[in-house]
Amino acid sequence: MQPSEAVRVVIVGGSVGGLTAAHELRAVGAEAAVYERSAGRMEARGAGIVMQPEVEALLVRLGMSARAVSVDLWERQQLHLHGRATRYEAPQLMTAWDTLYQALRESLTGVCYRLDSVLRRVRVEGSDVTAEFADGYTTQGHFLVGADGIGSATRRLLDPAARPSYAGYVAWRGLEPESALPSDLLELLTGRFTFFGSDGLQMLCYLVPGPDGELTQGFRRVNWVWYMNVPERDLRRLLASRSGKPYTTFLPPGEMLPETAAELAATADASLPPQFAQLVRCSDVFMQPVFDLAPHRMVADHAALIGDAAGTVRPHTASGTSKAFADAAGLAAALGGWTPGQDLPTGRLADWERERLLHLVALSRAGIDLANRSSLGTADSRRFFVSA
Numbered sequence: 127m128q129p130s131e132a133v134r135v136v137i138v139g140g141s142v143g144g145l146t147a148a149h150e151l152r153a154v155g156a157e158a159a160v161y162e163r164s165a166g167r168m169e170a171r172g173a174g175i176v177m178q179p180e181v182e183a184l185l186v187r188l189g190m191s192a193r194a195v196s197v198d199l200w201e202r203q204q205l206h207l208h209g210r211a212t213r214y215e216a217p218q219l220m221t222a223w224d225t226l227y228q229a230l231r232e233s234l235t236g237v238c239y240r241l242d243s244v245l246r247r248v249r250v251e252g253s254d255v256t257a258e259f260a261d262g263y264t265t266q267g268h269f270l271v272g273a274d275g276i277g278s279a280t281r282r283l284l285d286p287a288a289r290p291s292y293a294g295y296v297a298w299r300g301l302e303p304e305s306a307l308p309s310d311l312l313e314l315l316t317g318r319f320t321f322f323g324s325d326g327l328q329m330l331c332y333l334v335p336g337p338d339g340e341l342t343q344g345f346r347r348v349n350w351v352w353y354m355n356v357p358e359r360d361l362r363r364l365l366a367s368r369s370g371k372p373y374t375t376f377l378p379p380g381e382m383l384p385e386t387a388a389e390l391a392a393t394a395d396a397s398l399p400p401q402f403a404q405l406v407r408c409s410d411v412f413m414q415p416v417f418d419l420a421p422h423r424m425v426a427d428h429a430a431l432i433g434d435a436a437g438t439v440r441p442h443t444a445s446g447t448s449k450a451f452a453d454a455a456g457l458a459a460a461l462g463g464w465t466p467g468q469d470l471p472t473g474r475l476a477d478w479e480r481e482r483l484l485h486l487v488a489l490s491r492a493g494i495d496l497a498n499r500s501s502l503g504t505a506d507s508r509r510f511f512v513s514a
């Protein structure tokens with residue numbers, strides 16, 4: 127008897143969701159290949175990531191521990207505009223997008239990972255899926271996974287009606303070497319999840335591994351996020367870049383206009399505790415507007431969406447990454463045992479979609495509740511960067 131042909135899966139998007147899908151699909155005997163839009167070094171979109179059980183479970187299966195890729199925290203502290211910080215014990219592990227990316231990529235030996243591959247078209251003919259890329263390259267498989275994030279080209283092809291909508295606030299972010307910070311500020315932030323909130327804004331900060339996964343003192347990075355209500359009509363101005371490149375969902379480090387940086391520093395001095403204002407002034411700030419993408423569908427003929435491509439959750443749940451991991455694990459389980467000569471396991475895929483959409487809806491609601499409680503994205507709260 128001929129051994130059955132392995133299922134070939136084309137994965138579009140090579141960030142944490144796409145890499146996890148490749149690992150999970152390989153574990154069930156599929157042949158996965160990953161196609162990533164970036165031409166060279168991947169832009170770190172999410173900087174700090176709170177370690178969650180789904181991520182830990184995959185790392186353990188790949189022979190790593192969560193601790194080996196994380197910085198340990200022992201306390202939470204709330205800063206106040208004037209006065210001393212309030213502290214309480216809260217142990218937690220913090221990692222970073224690029225640390226996870228490296229861990230997942232290095233352990234994916236023998237799997238095709240093609241850069242500079244911008245998906246343009248998907249064709250399904252019989253049981254074959256063909257993906258066409260902007261450089262003219264095409265590839266064929268039996269199934270396609272769209273792990274191409276919030277601006278997903280795969281989703282636009284499968285479900286043209288779905289569109290992300292602006293949530294009413296942005297995240298200014300920083301990711302600085304700890305060695306670049308004044309020693310008293312670093313001492314205050316080390317080992318702690320530090321936060322501050324007031325009308326229309328919230329800021330948080332914690333240490334994460336260094337750019338090459340370093341965990342030793344002196345080589346880690348300080349990660350911070352400052353959420354702030356900003357009117358939609360002012361987004362364009364804030365996303366304007368030094369290089370003149372058009373950005374819509376992410377303004378990378380080094381691209382902020384000097385006038386935006388000056389306005390941000392002045393806002394920091396006027397509305398943050400002095401330690402956080404100092405941190406903003408020390409940083410090469412980058413920015414992500416926060417978007418909602420209502421969950422709609424995740425499965426189409428011979429294709430599925432996972433991670434942010436399927437639907438986003440507000441960052442306050444700290445679970446965008448772990449959701450992508452669990453989407454990938456469940457999808458691989460649904461496709462496990464399927465061989466190309468057989469009909470698609472549509473029943474198992476439908477069960478997977480139902481379960482993941484329920485989870486996504488619950489997470490989305492929880493994220494919106496958390497944002498509302500912090501007056502983020504709410505109509506009656508304070509807004510910043512309002513142009514005349």
Ligand SMILES: Cc1cc2nc3c(=O)[nH]c(=O)nc-3n(C[C@H](O)[C@H](O)[C@H](O)COP(=O)(O)OP(=O)(O)OC[C@H]3O[C@@H](n4cnc5c(N)ncnc54)[C@H](O)[C@@H]3O)c2cc1C
Nearest residue numbers: 139141143163172244245274275279297433434441446447
């Ligand atoms: C401010 C903020 C803070 C966050 N904080 C956290 C946190 O603390 N913890 C957490 O778990 N999550 C956090 N998240 C969410 C997290 O960043 C995402 O949920 C997670 O990165 C999703 O991974 P993904 O692989 O689905 O998508 P992405 O990481 O967006 O990756 C999509 C990939 O697809 C590629 N791509 C796009 N289009 C194409 C195309 N046409 N062809 C080929 N490739 C393409 C992109 O280049 C990219 O590499 C945060 C998000 C924001 C906005």
